Amino acid sequence: MREIDGISLRRFEARDLDWLVEAHADLYSRTEGFDDSFAVLVTAILTDFLDRHDSIWERGWVAERGHWRLGSIFCVKSEQPEVAKLRLFLVQPEAQGLGLGRHLLETCLGFARDRGYVGMQLWTHESHVAACALYRAYGFEMTDAQPVTNFGVDLVEQTWKISF
Known part of the structure; x- marks a missing residue:
């Protein structure tokens, strides 16, 4: 895969599961106060991906520099077969500002387009300001926002969509 500033992307593998759960849980616990239920959700998403993903229509990537x-970022099927779903988009704090988020998002969008999806949707939180700005810059539109209490905190959940 293409490299950016010494960072390469490769396909997600089973050996990445524990790291990705821990990375999400640690980051969102520190920055947003999420409780352990978030790690449970991430584990379920990844376990389902490993057990059931369709390698033609779905893919996960891990960005790494050395070891x-x-x-990470994932493109998976949604409830609407012609629309992909973006999941588990994460850039570790030490890699922010390098263009990695753009590279991950472009890779995921390119995969979805190449597979013939007609659009993509995602679910996020209003507090993810940088990610939401990136989505907007790439043409996503927020289609829904709902205040909720989830992962032990009050949040505003958002749905974003893009058509190709």
Whole structure:
């Protein structure tokens, strides 16, 4: 895969599961106060991906520099067969500002387009300001926002969509 500033992308593998759960849980516990239920959700998403993903239509990537994992992104099927779902987009704090988020998002969007999806959707939180700005810059539109209490904190959940 293409390299950016010494960072390469490779396919997600089973050996990445524990790291990715821990990376998400640690980051969102520190920055947003999420409780352990978030790690449970991430574990379920990844376990389902490993057990059931369709390698033609779905893919996960891990960004790494040397032996250090720095981020991830996934393209999976949604409830609407022609629309992909973006999941588990993560850039570790030490890799922010390098263009890695853009590279991950472009890779995921390119995969979805190449597979013939007509659009992509994602679920996030209003507090993820940098990610939401990136989505907007790439043409996503927020289609829904709902205040909720989830992962032990009050949040505003958002749905974003893009058509190709």
